Amino acid sequence: MKLAELWASPKYGKVITRKILLIITFTILLIFGLFNTQTLLNVFFTILNAATPFLSGIFVAYILNVIVKAFEEHVFSFLNRKAYKWWIRIRRPFCIFLSILVLAGLFTMFLWFIVPELIHSLSTLADHVPGYVASITKWVNETLAYYNITSEQINFLQIDWSSLITQATQITSDFLGNIYNMTVSVASVLFTFSMSMIFSFYMLGRKERLMRGMRSILYGFLPAHRARRIIELSAISNRIFSSFVAGQMTESLIIGFLFYIGTTALQLPYAMLISCFVGMLSLIPMVGFYVGVAIGCIILVMVNPIYVVYFIIFTLIEQQVEGNLIYPRVVGTSIGLPGIWVLFSVLVFGGLFGIMGILLGIPSMSVVYTLFNQNLTNRLKARHITDDVINEPVDVDSLLKKDTGSPLKKLSLHLRRKRLHRAKQQEARTREAEKQMEELDHKAQQESEAAQEGPPETDKEE
Template sequence: MAYLLNIGTRFLEKKVCIKFNYFNTNNPTIKKRERILSITIAFVILIGIIIGFISYIIPEIMSSVQNIINIAIGFDYTGIKKWVDNFLIQNNITLGSETYNSLIASINKIVESFTDWLKYLPDMIWSLVSHTISFASSLVNIVMGLIIAFYLLVDKEKVVDFGKVVIKCIVPKKFAPVVINNIKIVNETFNSFFAGKTLDSFIIGLIFFFGGMILNIPYLLLSSIIIAITNMIPYFGPFIGAIPVIILTMLVSPIKSIWVIIFIFVLQQFDGMILGPKILGNSIGLKPIGVIFAIIVGGAIAGPLGMFFGVPIFACLFNLLFSFIHNSYNKKYNVKEDTSIDKSKER
């Protein structure tokens, strides 16, 4: 908990307090006030998100799911045929009878499969909610965790220094600096990925929400959450999230689903070419082919979680390997840090 909250605390310290000259000084007492203020704001935001999620978002999602099930159960599948017929006529498209029947059958099969799956969705969601509430009932443990996290964040430099001392005591003197440096690389890689990708996905979710209000997309809150969460998975995430959103829209208005497809496509192009690079940059040190490889391998090993965590884990391994090569090169040829391998190049 302290590790995750530290991401928000660091952002508030570096981007907010310093930028707006709040306590911008080297005085230790004032710097500690700055730290406490940043931690307090991060805690308030976290608690506000939890309260908002429990009191508003969960009931809204359940209401949307119930409406979707009611629509799906009474869905008029002949409407799909009429819509396809009108679309083909309006665009002067001619299909052979075999191709036409195959297209209609495929669409009906997808919708029917989705409908069958929806029947089990309420039980799945309520099971998740009940487990969440059961976990939240352990209020003492949560409060203790927050208190411990607060003090760890206030004195995190002392905690880090103590950790370094422990490593130096346990690890042989020759390897202690290497271990400390490797831990630093892992920490920076995970921090960069989670902080950047969370901000990126949050912005994409907001843009989809406000754009969906203009397009009058049905089940907008649920669809926005799906888009934001799946966007955490690089490259493949947007396509994974687009499928259920398009199907949900198609249940209400097949024609509107075309606009949703166009909107999601434009949004993901904006994310991939402008927003993502602006926020993430080269923070994790992987080229696109490395990211795709990490997602495929991670997904094969651990499913959706593997697709998400595969990227930072693979990036850590790659950065550790690069650090080893970098240090070996310096040692072998006795060159200075700045004249060795260029670390700024994208890997």
């Protein structure tokens, strides 16, 4: 059948028209975007700035929802089983209020206890950097003298210590200045923060109604199976993201607390500063913890190199405790992503989008991995492929004994079989297409014959 006849057919005409319109629209938008990139970026950032309170409210509501669910489903589960009417009425507002108290308490503790200690530690570290560098220089010289290493043997290690001290002092001063600027800039976003909190409270209080409204929109404008699939994907994503957020935050708090107890018990200097670095960087799976430990080692080696040995020994002990007791119970398989894909997410998304890319890329990759596994499982079930078939070993010796020809002859035979198989598949597809075209031709011929017969006899007599 010709393209014009296929386009005019009621079965394929609308589909072809819709696809052509989509291609034309996409092409026009792509050309417009390529020639107006800066304008589109300006519009995007303007909309993003205007929607900052809304997006921040969604983020805060998502974090608070983890705490609210913990109160509703675990802390006060005994009241849920009783099904008291008064509890059903006040359950959500009361749990939101308790969640706010928890966050406010943590924030207050951070401001009153941790921030002053951090500022004091950073100031002390900045003041003592020249002395620490001088101590390291003296220790290196004594070590070289002990092993009879002359200056001629280490000419390639000549270092301008005065320049290094100046740069280290300048970097520390700049870092303290950046902390001050960040503290001052917090005051300029109080309004946005307040609006975000109000919006997040509204979302938490009416999340069931909001979810019902979103489901109604999906079922109202999309086919039922597509709407259901979107809801399932959203549920999977929510489960993975919430588990990741709750698990990583809890693990980071526990690690920071353990490091503070350990470094304080060992009487290591800058215990609070090192513990905060290790705890906060532990939010980044796999690599964040080791980066925090490396920063702690750098700080301690400037004070006394022997402290690094104590710190590393404590880190190894803490890793055993965390790996065997804490991680399986707190985080477990919350994201369901193998370690190789976690590392891939950290490297790729971190390189593209920075810290936020790392934090959001890992659960996003977990969602993709989960959906891919579901699709793969369904395909294997449809083809009746079991684990025995997948794990069936290949007996190479028996295969080589069957074919006594040369390797080139075996390869030629294999390629010939593949060509024959592809030819049979192509022939089957061609026959199916010809059959469909014949049916369409026959249907079109019947329609044309019916049109040529003219009106009924009664109409002619009239």
